[in-house]
Amino acid sequence: MANESDLIDLLFGGMEKLGPGSEADTLLVLNLLPRRDFHLVVDAGCGSGRQTLTLAKALGVIIHAVDIHEPFLNHLLRRAGEAGVKQFVQVYCMDMKDIPARFHDIDLLWSEGAAYSIGFSNALTTWASAINQNGFAVISELSWLRQKVPDAVQDFFTSGYPDMRSVQQNIKVAQEAGYEVLATHKLPEKTWVDGYYDILEQRAQALADHEDPSVRDFACETLKEIEIFEQAEGSYGYVFYVLRRV
Ligand SMILES: C[S@@+](CC[C@H](N)C(=O)[O-])C[C@H]1O[C@@H](n2cnc3c(N)ncnc32)[C@H](O)[C@@H]1O
Numbered sequence: 001m002a003n004e005s006d007l008i009d010l011l012f013g014g015m016e017k018l019g020p021g022s023e024a025d026t027l028l029v030l031n032l033l034p035r036r037d038f039h040l041v042v043d044a045g046c047g048s049g050r051q052t053l054t055l056a057k058a059l060g061v062i063i064h065a066v067d068i069h070e071p072f073l074n075h076l077l078r079r080a081g082e083a084g085v086k087q088f089v090q091v092y093c094m095d096m097k098d099i100p101a102r103f104h105d106i107d108l109l110w111s112e113g114a115a116y117s118i119g120f121s122n123a124l125t126t127w128a129s130a131i132n133q134n135g136f137a138v139i140s141e142l143s144w145l146r147q148k149v150p151d152a153v154q155d156f157f158t159s160g161y162p163d164m165r166s167v168q169q170n171i172k173v174a175q176e177a178g179y180e181v182l183a184t185h186k187l188p189e190k191t192w193v194d195g196y197y198d199i200l201e202q203r204a205q206a207l208a209d210h211e212d213p214s215v216r217d218f219a220c221e222t223l224k225e226i227e228i229f230e231q232a233e234g235s236y237g238y239v240f241y242v243l244r245r246v
Contacts, residue, residue, distance in 0.1 A: 007218045009071055011203055016079070018047035018072070019113030020192040020238045021140070025185070026054040026112070029240045032183045033136055038107040042066060044096040044127070045114020049076030049089070055110060056080065056088035063110075066092045066099065096123070100130040109137045113238065116142060119163060120170065124177035128245060137179060137243040140187065142236060143167050149235040156228045157236070167239055179243035187238040197226050 002010065012018055030036070038061060046052045046065035049072075056063045067073050073091040080089040094102065096111070097118045109131055115123035120141045131137060144166040157164050165173065171181050200222060207219035 001214045002212055005069065005071075007214060008069060010207065010215060011200070011218060011222065013071065014048075014075065015196075015199060016048055017050045017195045020187050020196060021050060021112050022187075022191040022194070023050070023054045025187055025191060025240075026051045027058060029138055029183075029185050029242060030055070030058055032185065032242050033108075033138070034182075040064070040103065040106050041108045041110065042099060042103055042106050042130075044099060044109060044111040044123075045117065046076060046091075047072045047114070049079055051110065051112045052076055052089060053079060053083050053085060056085040057083070060088065062088055062090050064090050064092060064103065066094055066096055068093065068095055097126055099127055103130050105135075106131045107135045109135070109139075111137075111139045113140055115139050116161065116163075120165070121163075121173045121177065124174055124179065124243075128178045131245040133245055135245045136182075137245065138240060139243070140238050140240045141170060143170055143239040144235065145186070145237050145239075146233075146235045148233075150231055150233055153228055153232050153235055156224070160225075164236070170239070170241060174241055174243050178246060180246050181241060182244055183240075183242040185240040185242070187240070189234075189237070192229060192238075197229065201226050 041061060041063050043052045043063050043065045046067050052063050052065045065076060070093045073093055077091060080086045109127050142164055144164060167184060174181050204219040204222040207215050210216050
């Protein structure tokens with residue numbers, strides 16, 4: 001039986017994008033911030049660094065990239081070298097919940113598609129102590145977009161992500177955690193498919209008959225997630241929350 005790390009490498013290894021998003025959307029959201037003179041920037045759950053590279057190029061300061069899965073960080077370092085921004089990327093193999101123990105006075109904490117792994121509300125509260133007053137947190141989070149949700153979609157997330165909230169509920173969570181909400185931005189559906197689900201679906205299909213049942217199960221869960229996305233009728237999406245620490 002493959003362990004969790006092996007499963008992740010089999011399905012996601014080498015991918016340049018590990019969740020919905022795009023360089024254009026990262027830049028669009030960066031431009032929503034009222035300033036960009038940042039000294040300490042942390043990218044939590046950076047993965048193979050799609051947004052890390054975008055931030056490094058746009059800001060020209062070191063992006064401190066945190067992830068728990070070392071192969072992703074090695075991939076990010078290779079990509080940073082190829083992109084000519086290695087001097088702006090520093091990696092840390094650690095749990096994002098420990099960010100306050102490692103970093104102080106953060107000016108900008110960025111996290112795309114990753115905060116859910118320690119819980120959106122918990123992530124905001126945990127990171128607040130490490131972010132400067134008037135510093136920023138920019139976090140994307142899976143969110144309900146409509147009240148009318150197809151039954152299959154509701155059932156999938158009731159077991160898969162029971163903590164998923166509406167945009168209004170997440171705004172309230174952010175305010176209660178000590179942030180002012182400056183803006184939100186919903187990722188276009190295209191950014192789920194291009195370079196992410198289009199690649200992942202083919203990989204998962206190729207692994208769906210694997211001899212190891214743990215690989216088969218992982219592949220089938222992924223195919224189910226993609227099928228649910230196709231049936232969603234816009235009922236959920238990834239939303240950026242652009243926050244200022246108060
Ligand atoms: C869906 S991927 C998103 C990666 C990247 N931000 C992107 O959009 O391509 C989530 C990332 O969070 C990382 N991760 C999950 N739990 C973590 C934790 N507790 N601490 C640090 N990283 C974590 C995973 O290894 C993975 O790289």
